[in-house]
Amino acid sequence: MLIATPNNQEPIKMPKDITIDKDSVARAVRAPLEAYYKEVKATGYDGSTERPGNWEEDEALGKALSKSKYVARHLDWLYVVQLMYSVLDNNQPLKAVDFAEKLEKLIVATASQRDYLAIFPLSFKPTITFGISKLRKSVVRRKAIGKFTISPSAPTTKALNVITTKHGFPKLDEWDFQHAMRTSNKAFSRDMVVTFDVHGAEDQLRWNADFEFTHFRRLVELFGVLFGDARSGFVPSTSVNHFFLLNKTTGELRRFPTRAPSLVDLPLDKALFQAIGRHGFNDFLSGLSTSTQTMYGRIRNAIKFFSMALNADDRMSSFLFYVISMEAIFSRDKNNPIKVTLADLGAMLCFPPAQRLKAHQRIRDAYDLRSAIVHNGASNVPRESAEVARLLAARAIYASLFLCHKLKKDEQGKLEDHFFNYLRDQKLGLVKAIVPRELWALPEIVDSEDE
Numbered sequence: 001m002l003i004a005t006p007n008n009q010e011p012i013k014m015p016k017d018i019t020i021d022k023d024s025v026a027r028a029v030r031a032p033l034e035a036y037y038k039e040v041k042a043t044g045y046d047g048s049t050e051r052p053g054n055w056e057e058d059e060a061l062g063k064a065l066s067k068s069k070y071v072a073r074h075l076d077w078l079y080v081v082q083l084m085y086s087v088l089d090n091n092q093p094l095k096a097v098d099f100a101e102k103l104e105k106l107i108v109a110t111a112s113q114r115d116y117l118a119i120f121p122l123s124f125k126p127t128i129t130f131g132i133s134k135l136r137k138s139v140v141r142r143k144a145i146g147k148f149t150i151s152p153s154a155p156t157t158k159a160l161n162v163i164t165t166k167h168g169f170p171k172l173d174e175w176d177f178q179h180a181m182r183t184s185n186k187a188f189s190r191d192m193v194v195t196f197d198v199h200g201a202e203d204q205l206r207w208n209a210d211f212e213f214t215h216f217r218r219l220v221e222l223f224g225v226l227f228g229d230a231r232s233g234f235v236p237s238t239s240v241n242h243f244f245l246l247n248k249t250t251g252e253l254r255r256f257p258t259r260a261p262s263l264v265d266l267p268l269d270k271a272l273f274q275a276i277g278r279h280g281f282n283d284f285l286s287g288l289s290t291s292t293q294t295m296y297g298r299i300r301n302a303i304k305f306f307s308m309a310l311n312a313d314d315r316m317s318s319f320l321f322y323v324i325s326m327e328a329i330f331s332r333d334k335n336n337p338i339k340v341t342l343a344d345l346g347a348m349l350c351f352p353p354a355q356r357l358k359a360h361q362r363i364r365d366a367y368d369l370r371s372a373i374v375h376n377g378a379s380n381v382p383r384e385s386a387e388v389a390r391l392l393a394a395r396a397i398y399a400s401l402f403l404c405h406k407l408k409k410d411e412q413g414k415l416e417d418h419f420f421n422y423l424r425d426q427k428l429g430l431v432k433a434i435v436p437r438e439l440w441a442l443p444e445i446v447d448s449e450d451e
Helices: 022-043 059-066 069-074 077-089 096-109 157-166 174-182 202-227 270-276 279-290 294-310 315-330 338-350 353-376 383-410 415-427
Strands: 115-125 143-145 148-152 192-199 242-247 253-257 263-267
Touching: 022 059, 022 096, 059 069, 077 096, 077 202, 115 202, 143 279, 148 157, 157 174, 157 192, 174 253, 192 202, 202 242, 202 253, 202 263, 202 270, 202 279, 202 294, 202 383, 279 294, 279 383, 294 315, 294 383, 294 415, 315 338, 315 353, 315 383, 338 353, 338 383, 338 415, 353 383, 383 415
Parallel strands: 115 263
Antiparallel strands: 115 192, 115 242, 143 148, 148 192, 242 253
16 A cells, blocks of 8 residues: 655644644654664665564554544554554654654645545335336435435436535546446446545445444434335345445545445335435434444444344344344333333333323233243244334334434433433323324324224
């Protein structure tokens, strides 16, 4: 990997967020630096042999550099090692304190080389068109949702360049675009293209960007179950297994495999697209992506299990993951049976008063079936039971995100305590319900017992 160094000698103004702990780095690098210069002597390293020293395995130096929030978040270790090599190769023998100073300046000077546009094509399940392909028209329009931008599919170079230039990134040439299409099963022609600016070393970004997009995709799945049209055709979905990073400085487009298919196995209709454009979607996404509160950790686990359920290969796995997603949110009180806790809190938080009694029983029934599977060897999960569990879990996650968003505006301290204290006080009639109106306006869950 080549690291470009600036030719001008003007003083570099240090951004506040790009710093290293120079004292710690100087202490850690002193011994390896002296050993390195002793080995290469006055002639310097000529590249003809293996570089002297144990730089890549130097644990103390790695710990010193990882004290920097910028380095820890944006740079992988081998990239930092290459930066250190650049400092060694482009300077006369340095003292440890000067080495640390030069390294920090190089990290700052090369920052613009680490600006990328993450491009994630996203596929959805085909809708019913009764064999008339023209009926399937894209409902996607360009929309900004927090740091994410949603765009229609980009089946041509021109269409993709409209997206990249709106972000201030260079245009792709025809060859690069066609190569990307050939090697990704025409990924850019899928239903939606999700883009967002990212910063960091490429090897670090391939994980960071995929992780950020995963939160987005899982929340789309949740909103699709609640607000989308459940009807879909029998044509299998076309998954997307790659995403792309476009470098702002070089214009190079790199392709990477996704950890999970970029696929929402639900139809993309007008109702779903409108739903993810509401303020609530971005508010929830922000909490899931950035909050370090343990309550959001619970919900992140819940929405992960929900996604696993939605994409499971068999009904029993789906059902179990849906119930586990509710447990991940509400299982806290060790003194109360979990079935009672789930039913009490889930019914109260997720349903209007007129629907709570039936919801309470449905949650108890779902947990009984879960226990029969786990403890008694039951294996038959009726389709209706899985569908009800899916709706119960989706409502639990949505209502919990809604309540967390409302509570964090007014309360200090641990959000998890405020969350469960509020539910306790609501149960006792001490506080007024914070109503998730869009959720309560949904049609009532209906099963065979109601018909």
